[in-house]
Amino acid sequence: MHDVAQHANVSIATVSFVVNDSKPVAPATRERVEQAMRDLGYRRNSVGRALARGKTFIIALLYPALQHHFSTTAVRFFTSAAAQARERGYNLVLWPISNEAEQVTELTATGLVDGVLLMEVQLDDSRVDELERRKTPFALIGRTRDTEGIAFVDVDFESTVEAAIDHLMELGHTRFALIDGGYGSGNLSGYGPVARARGTFGEVTAQRGLSGVMLTCDENSEAGRELAAEFALEHREVTALLVMNEHAAPGFVAGLRRAGIRIPDDVSVISIGSSTDMAAMADPQLTLMISPAVELGRMGVDAIIERIENPQHPLPQTLLACTFTQGGSASRVRG
Amino acid sequence: MHDVAQHANVSIATVSFVVNDSKPVAPATRERVEQAMRDLGYRRNSVGRALARGKTFIIALLYPALQHHFSTTAVRFFTSAAAQARERGYNLVLWPISNEAEQVTELTATGLVDGVLLMEVQLDDSRVDELERRKTPFALIGRTRDTEGIAFVDVDFESTVEAAIDHLMELGHTRFALIDGGYGSGNLSGYGPVARARGTFGEVTAQRGLSGVMLTCDENSEAGRELAAEFALEHREVTALLVMNEHAAPGFVAGLRRAGIRIPDDVSVISIGSSTDMAAMADPQLTLMISPAVELGRMGVDAIIERIENPQHPLPQTLLACTFTQGGSASRVRG
DNA sequence: CTGAAAGCGCTTACAG
């Protein structure tokens, strides 16, 4: 910047004004400065800028990678979020840490990031408390039990589960099961999507006089196979299955076939909150409710930037439903 | 830091010395300073530090997300790399940009990162030229055609493909096929892993008098299904299949079954450079050569940090083979 | 062993 100033015969202040377009500059001067920048291949140093402005334009995406699997959906989300951050002049840093509140402090206290985007949120999440206490701007992908005073973007699992049940009811099904991924290890408070799906599934089946059983399995294909074997023995009455566990789904479907259960002839399956990629891994390809990962990523970034730039504005709080996509795993009930 | 100094009755220089352990400090003084830091909950500001040291301790991981799929393997790699960076006092930033050299400049020129880790490297990669020109420290996960003067960590596809062929030959197979993911769209120069796998497959089958056909399909299950249908018609003689395309593999296997080809009874399959997660999605679960993703991530980070900290040291250049894992898709040839 | 001071590359009142 010093060199540019000299080259253009102005002060470094003036260079700063044209770089940031922060104060009026005479057209002739501006032209000289811009020419100098081009000649010297100048780019403003982001560290100097960060120190002077007290702002780094970096957002951290906290993904507790050790705890849950990295799903295709999460990856889509992440890619979209990074692109949107870039679009808005920020950088998105993926910070694979555990769910400990303490580690969150570590990150925010050194001043490296302007704000934090949390994923894999628990109904009661200690990280949220910690961020509130430290007054670090944050937004959630997901939501806590009580969303008062919290910025978030989340999938509307309630309406999504209901829509899936609707679809299967229209096909004549009345005996349902839900398979989810459980709460993972040692988290008493519960993982939001699972808790909400179970709640809605229970309510809706009860209200409509449907039978509904809930099963859980680990998030991998092998666990899916095992559960399928068990399922084939103990739940022959079920004809309609909601699976909210995209990693276990292909294995589960394979397991059913091995047990002589045909899809969709004997049992219809809808995968919930998954991606087409994963649904296509199963045979037959699964009918699914696609998770709005790309939108979530974009809106999540917008939400955290809104918190950073306009903390006094109303809190962004958005729910997005999954979109139904036809596959080969759901059909009219037999008989 | 100012507050801490005051609180402990020392100069800020002394505080810096104890924080960084950069100069001898009297035990009593050190204790006072540490007490003050604890009392005030002080953490050194990383931006101030970065400016003073001319170093940000940030490494960018360049993953051209738009071009290739995000595989489970890549995700494992990424998680491992981030952990290792953290371990060594650096932060890893995922920067989802296209393969354009220009965008690489954009990133490095603003001084935000100390070095760059490149993934999805092409045999002739314009990003590499650009980084060399700008004298930005970098290391590759993958490698260019000519690795002279380049720091890299890569999968040893040559030995991996040969090992897979060995294994299948021991089971009595002589008629082979290779299915890869192709070069993606519009990249004339070629994607390293595919080029190297094809090269080795061609050489080894020729040397040993095996028959070998090479097929390509897009990286998704649907494409796998389609290719399987075609394969079933045109390559009935093949009994041993190497698949280096983890997204297409489950679909391909499902397609073979639909065409009446049994695995492993009629055809044996080994998936190359995949992860157990993905291999388990297929039915039967695939026998595979596991990509050393975690090691690659760790060693890739070590390599770039070595370049940053000791540019005069010899270049890190490492090849890692995949490890064989038994699944249910490879068996002795019939008859 | 400790401190005063310069400097890292910017931004931003303030003065002109």
Added chain:
DNA sequence: CTGAAAGCGCTTACAG
């Protein structure tokens, strides 16, 4: 419209 100067939070010769 332009510039001189202070300051952002650190680190690091240099002096003592």
